[in-house]
Amino acid sequence: MLNSKLQKIALAVGIIGLLITQNAYADEFTAAETERWQQQFMDSVKQGRELWTSPTLGSNGVVCAQCHPNAANTHPETYPKFQKQIGKVIPLWEMINWCLRNPLEGRPLAADDPKMIAIQAYVTHERRGVKLEPGKH
Amino acid sequence: MTTINNSRRNFIKTGGVLALGTTLPISLVELAFADATENFTFAYISDAHIQQIKGTHFVRNWDKGLIRAVAETNLLTPKPDFVIFGGDLAQLGSKPELDHGAEMLSALSHKVYHVMGEHDYYLDLGEYWEKLFGPQFYSFDHKGVHFVVLNSIRTYDDWTYKRWPTAEQRMLEMAGLDNPNGSPFMVGDEQRKWLKADLDKVAKSTPIVVFSHSPLQKIYKGWNFWTEDAEQIQALLKPFSKVSVIYGHVHQIQYNQIGNISFNSVMATAWPWPYPSTYAQAEQYLPKLTVPMNRADPFFERDATGWQFINVANGHVDLNFTLYNNSERAVRFNAKTKRPEDSAYQADTSRIPPQSHY
Numbered sequence: 301m302l303n304s305k306l307q308k309i310a311l312a313v314g315i316i317g318l319l320i321t322q323n324a325y326a327d328e329f330t331a332a333e334t335e336r337w338q339q340q341f342m343d344s345v346k347q348g349r350e351l352w353t354s355p356t357l358g359s360n361g362v363v364c365a366q367c368h369p370n371a372a373n374t375h376p377e378t379y380p381k382f383q384k385q386i387g388k389v390i391p392l393w394e395m396i397n398w399c400l401r402n403p404l405e406g407r408p409l410a411a412d413d414p415k416m417i418a419i420q421a422y423v424t425h426e427r428r429g430v431k432l433e434p435g436k437h
Numbered sequence: 438m439t440t441i442n443n444s445r446r447n448f449i450k451t452g453g454v455l456a457l458g459t460t461l462p463i464s465l466v467e468l469a470f471a472d473a474t475e476n477f478t479f480a481y482i483s484d485a486h487i488q489q490i491k492g493t494h495f496v497r498n499w500d501k502g503l504i505r506a507v508a509e510t511n512l513l514t515p516k517p518d519f520v521i522f523g524g525d526l527a528q529l530g531s532k533p534e535l536d537h538g539a540e541m542l543s544a545l546s547h548k549v550y551h552v553m554g555e556h557d558y559y560l561d562l563g564e565y566w567e568k569l570f571g572p573q574f575y576s577f578d579h580k581g582v583h584f585v586v587l588n589s590i591r592t593y594d595d596w597t598y599k600r601w602p603t604a605e606q607r608m609l610e611m612a613g614l615d616n617p618n619g620s621p622f623m624v625g626d627e628q629r630k631w632l633k634a635d636l637d638k639v640a641k642s643t644p645i646v647v648f649s650h651s652p653l654q655k656i657y658k659g660w661n662f663w664t665e666d667a668e669q670i671q672a673l674l675k676p677f678s679k680v681s682v683i684y685g686h687v688h689q690i691q692y693n694q695i696g697n698i699s700f701n702s703v704m705a706t707a708w709p710w711p712y713p714s715t716y717a718q719a720e721q722y723l724p725k726l727t728v729p730m731n732r733a734d735p736f737f738e739r740d741a742t743g744w745q746f747i748n749v750a751n752g753h754v755d756l757n758f759t760l761y762n763n764s765e766r767a768v769r770f771n772a773k774t775k776r777p778e779d780s781a782y783q784a785d786t787s788r789i790p791p792q793s794h795y
Contacts, residue, residue, distance in 0.1 A: 353613060360496050361488060369615035369660055370718070372711035373733075375795070385736040399735070403498060403708075430717050 341421065344414075348422025351415055358404025364419075367403065371426040378436040389435075392420060477580050480513065480547070481745035482506045483523030483685035484705030486556060487538040495537055498738055499528075502706035503541050506744040511546055513746060518579065520547040523685030523703055524554025524590070524650035530608050532565055539569050550577070554650045554685065555590040555622070555661070560608040562597070563588070574628050576635050582644045582749060585635065589624050589649035589664050589684075596620040614660050614710070621658060622651040623665035632673055644679040644752030652684045654693060654700055657713035657721035662687050674698055679752040681770075689741075690758065692768050693724035694776035700724070701756050701768060701777060709733040709741030712794045728782045730758075730766070731791035737762040 352371065355361040368374055379392040386394070393416055397408035409416040485503040488496040510520060522542060527534035535557065542549060551570035553563055563573050573588040591597070592611075597620075601607040610618045624632075639645070647653065653670050656662035664670070674680045680698045688705035689712060712729055713721035723729075733741035739761040748755045753770035756777075760766065767780040782788050 353616075360490050362496055362498075365613060365615055366486075367708050367710070367735075369710065370716045372713075372716040373794075385734070403735070427717050 344418045344421040345425045346422075347415075348418035348420070348425075351419055352422055357415075358400060358406030360405045362404050364399065364404070371423040374423050374427070375436075376420070376424045376427050377430050377432050378434065381435045381437065384437070392423070396420070396423075475580055476748065476750050478515070478517045478746060478748045480510045480517040480520045481523060481683065481703050481747055482510065482520060482542075482706060483552075483703045483744070484525045484554070484688055484707055485522075485538055485541075486525055486528045486705070486707040487534045487541075488528035489531060489533050489537070495534075496528075499707045500537075500541070502708075502739060502742050503538065505739065506706045507541055507544050510744065510746075511544065517547060517746065520545055520549045521648055521683075522549055522551050523648065523683075524552040525556040525685065525705075525707075526551075526554070527557050529612055530557050530560030530566075535565055535569060550584075550586060550648070552586055552648050552650050552685065553588040553590060555611050556608075558588070558590055559597075559611040560604050574631065580749075582646055582752065583636075583639045585632065585645065585647045587624055587628055587632070587647065587649045587653075587670075589651045589653065590622045590661075590686075591625045591628075592620040592623055592665075619661065621663055621665040622661050624649075624653075624670055625666070629666065629669055629673065632670070636673060636677075639677075641676050642678055644749075645674060645677045645681070646749070646754060647674065647680070647682045649682065649684045651686050652691070652700065652702065653682045654695060654724075656687075656691070656723055657716075657719060659716070659719055659721075660710075660713060662713060662721075671695060671698060681754040683747070683754065690730040690766065690768070691724060691727050692756075692777040693726050699753065699770060699777050701754060703745045703756070704730075704741075704743040704758065704760070706742055706744060715794050726776060726778075728779045728788060729792050729794050730760070731763050731789075732794060734762065 351357050352364045355363055357363065364371075374392075376392050379395070380389050382388065383390045383395065386398075393411050396416065396419055400406045400408050482503070486499050487503065488499055490496060510517070526538035526542075553566060553573050557563065557566050567573060574586055576583060576585045578584070597607070601610060610616055611620070613619065636645070649664070651664045652662055653664050653667050655664070655667050675696060678697065682698060682700045683703060684700070685703050685705070687702045688708065688710035689702065690704070691700070691702040693700040709730070712723055713719055714723055730741060740763065741760070743758060743760045745756055745758065748757070750770075751772065755767070755769040758766040758768070766782075768777050769780055770776070771778045782792065
């Protein structure tokens with residue numbers, strides 16, 4: 301009982317200490333910051349667009365944009381979904397890897413590869429404004 | 438004309454079972470006249486996009502599409518009167534690509550008429566293509582129909598001659614369908630002047646069939662589903678009682694009727710394209726008449742690709758599409774409504790879920 305009370309006090313002191321020593325507020329940010337974060341995202345979109353049109357992403361010179369101009373017919377808003385040809389629910393990046401392996405005759409990318417993230421940033425950016433419909437075929 | 442279609446389709450199915458063990462992908466164009474003996478057919482193969490990797494290596498997927506279309510065209514009986522190749526034989530307009538494509542097409546046992554595509558043109562402005570296939574625009578007469586072939590993928594001189602440091606870069610900039618550095622297609626003053634003079638010699642009752650690579654109507658500028666001087670071409674065609682325009686470039690089924698002019702697109706042998714309506718950031722004008730093709734299944738390499746067998750009937754064209762991995766489609770001119778219509782899916786209530794694109 302006493303131990304428990306001491307623990308609570310110690311915790312409270314610790315939290316107060318954290319609040320005092322922190323010199324920024326978690327819920328406040330400036331317009332300049334949002335602009336910078338948006339720019340970080342748009343840099344990734346730009347890299348994604350470059351990969352989308354890059355003949356060296358795969359091995360045969362075929363580029364994503366050949367079949368998917370402006371990333372159309374990729375439907376990022378419907379993922380994760382049951383991909384009937386694969387027979388299970390998958391996220392978008394698994395379909396991107398399918399395309400890398402097949403029409404592009406290339407090697408798949410890791411899920412957290414910055415290139416894979418950039419491709420998804422581009423595809424999703426081109427689809428902005430469309431409502432989310434996970435699972436839709 | 439229905440009888441002709443059916444007999445051909447029966448043959449095609451039989452031939453398919455015998456030769457390939459599958460349904461053949463055909464869009465058959467049919468033109469018919471009051472006297473059925475004057476009806477004839479021709480086949481239409483388009484958008485092969487033969488793409489060189491290095492040396493003698495080419496992208497296998499696109500090669501297969503053209504090889505299959507050529508082999509199947511050769512199986513057709515009755516034999517079509519001729520074959521149209523609708524442009525974009527090459528991907529980047531190089532000699533090796535045009536040569537490789539021409540070699541595959543040389544297996545056709547038919548007279549082949551060629552249409553210029555932007556992927557054939559923007560490296561050397563059609564110089565090598567002309568050596569292989571002849572003039573970039575011309576006309577010919579066949580069984581009472583006047584056929585016109587236009588190079589509709591030219592653009593502003595400033596873009597063509599002054600914008601790019603090298604011919605290779607110019608080709609690459611135009612090859613990207615969604616590349617904002619591209620430029621709108623047009624037929625241009627020179628050919629419009631030629632077209633006017635050519636048509637002046639033709640009786641207004643003569644059926645006219647025009648082949649172009651780009652649509653001679655405006656659908657979506659961003660992907661050049663567009664011809665800048667479309668209205669001026671349409672005006673030149675207006676005095677004729679029966680006019681059909683058949684175009685490639687779009688890699689999908691489209692059809693429309695503007696006044697007296699019927700418009701039909703053909704499939705690619707290489708790969709399908711999305712309908713512009715599926716690009717969320719675009720404003721586009723897909724003809725309301727068009728019942729879209731089924732959404733492509735990428736796991737079937739040849740799905741939503743194919744070629745065309747065209748019947749010329751009563752001076753109008755009928756396209757019969759028997760598509761790879763998909764139910765067949767027929768888009769025929771309806772004499773009552775005076776427009777092309779799908780034989781099965783035209784009514785809103787007849788459409789099926791795969792025809793919904795989003």
